[in-house]
Amino acid sequence: MSTPHGGMEISTMPPLLLERLVESLRDGVLVVDAEHRIRGANAAACLLLQLPEQPEGLRLEESVGDYRVCLLVDGCLDSGTAVERELSDPLDVRHVLAHAVPVVDPATGTTREVAVILRDETRVRRLETVRRDFVANVSHELRTPVAAIQLLVETLLGGALDDPGVAHEFVSKIGLEVAHMGQMVAELIELSTIESGRLPMRMEPTAVTELVAAAERLRPLADERNLQLRYEVDPSTPHVYGDGTRLGQVVRNLVHNAIKFTPEGGSITVSARRVAESDTDMVEIQVTDTGCGIAPDDLRRVFERFYKADRSRRREGEGSGLGLAIARHTVEAHGGRIAVRSTPGRGATFVVLLPSFRGAATTSPRRRRS
Ligand SMILES: Nc1ncnc2c1ncn2[C@@H]1O[C@H](COP(=O)(O)OP(=O)(O)OP(=O)(O)O)[C@@H](O)[C@H]1O
Ligand SMILES: [Mg+2]
Known part of the structure; x- marks a missing residue:
């Protein structure tokens, strides 16, 4: 039962039931007496405060590394009211919210013990940060095209509309900016659909040559930049089990990046082979x-949204x-993995590892591109 100060009176619940209940809580519960001796701690509290396995009887100062827990308990004992404080670590990796509640003796009305409830808020905080970063990033990415469009429209309305040549050029530029924003919105929708698991995948045995061939659509772009685009597909590469269109898009994205970040005269190679990984047949592209x-x-960060x-190297x-x-x-x-390795100035290699389709035919040499 709670007291007017937000404290607790000693429970009349059967002790065994109470003990089981407290032990099963996800939140940490630590009970400390007025001399800072630990009276009890559930498993979650031991984990969050890195307490020894049976901390009962130990003094708080000796067993808890974080002195802020002692300050919290003192604050609660002194005021006789509930006190709260955050116990984030200096590296901001873990966020724990500690709430200390006085345990009041119903006979005397005095605070004899303090119950500290510890809630691990790390996940919630991380999600908050992700959301904040996401909004900041989207706004940042939209600001440039929006500002450009605004400027172009103002210039057109300010008289450039009357000059057909200039007007045409400006309207084309507006078109490009709008296309860029449209692509970003489409990518965001796609990303959120994949993340939510709602994206329908057509899973079927797919020849690796089909995935690799998806990059072929970029050949005109590679030619334009005087880049060699070649394929090296081992004929014994098994099929993968997956959505050919989506996986083809992955290969195309990687090749598109390679084209963007390789100076004229360079080369891009798409290769595929079978690899064995702990007794499983995988396909490595x-x-x-x-x-x-x-x-x-x-x-480590290039796969983040x-x-x-x-950024300095890039064009707006x-x-x-x-x-x-x-x-x-x-x-x-x-069920696959993607990784990258690179030596700055010498190029990058993106590696996609996908589970193979067991029993499927291997890549037909007839369809192999080289
Ligand atoms: N082959 C590569 N060589 C060098 N840097 C690369 C390569 N591929 C990716 N990167 C780096 O990783 C970043 C993220 O790549 P990503 O494909 O996610 O974005 P993007 O190509 O900039 O934009 P988008 O793919 O949305 O059009 C790139 O901006 C670039 O800095
Ligand atoms: Mg890209």
Whole structure:
């Protein structure tokens, strides 16, 4: 039962039931007496405060590394009211909210013990950060095209409309900016659909040559930039089990990136082969380029939404940094993995690992591209 100060009176619940109940809670519960001796702690509290297994009888100062727990207990004992404080670690990795409640003796009305309830809020905080970053990123990505369109429209209305040549050029530029925004919105919708697991996948045995061939649509772009685009598919590569269109899109995204980040005269190689991984047959598809590569610090982050390495190198309006996030989600939805390795200045290799379709025919050499 609660007291007017938000404290608790000693329960009349059967002790065994109460003990089981407290032990099964996800929140940590720690009870400390006025001398800072631990009277009890459930498993969650032991985990959150890194207490020894049976902490009963130990003094708080000796068993809890975080001195803020002692301050919290003192605050509660001194005021006789509930006190709350956050116990985030210095690296901001773990967020624990601690709520100390006085346990009041109903006979004397005095506070004899303090119950500390600990809630691990790390996941909630991380989601909040992701959401905040997401909104900030979307706004940032939209600001540039919106500002450009605004400027172009103002210039047109300010007189440029009367000059057909200039007007045509400006309207084309508006069209490009709108296309960029449209692509970003389409990518965002796709990403959220994949993330929510609502994206229908047509799972079927798919020849790797089909996936690799998806990159062929980019050949005109590679030619335009004087880049060699070649394929090396091992004929013994088994089929993969997955959605050919979606997986083809992954390969195309990777090749598109390779084209964007490889200077003229370079080359891009798409290769595929069978690999065995702990007794499972997998298919490995690699996209290797001879481009600018990716700095070690960026390597871990390129699969994050909106992440773009070395922004200074990039031209405004080019890409939103969503392609690899979509690729990762698609590959993972197939039970596969995607990774990257790179030596800055010497190029990058993206590796997609997909489960093979057991028993499916291997890639037919007839359909092999080279
Ligand atoms: N082959 C590559 N070589 C060098 N850097 C790369 C390569 N592929 C990706 N990156 C880096 O990773 C970042 C994220 O790539 P991602 O495909 O997600 O976004 P994007 O290509 O910039 O935009 P989008 O794919 O949405 O059009 C790129 O901006 C680039 O900095
Ligand atoms: Mg991309």
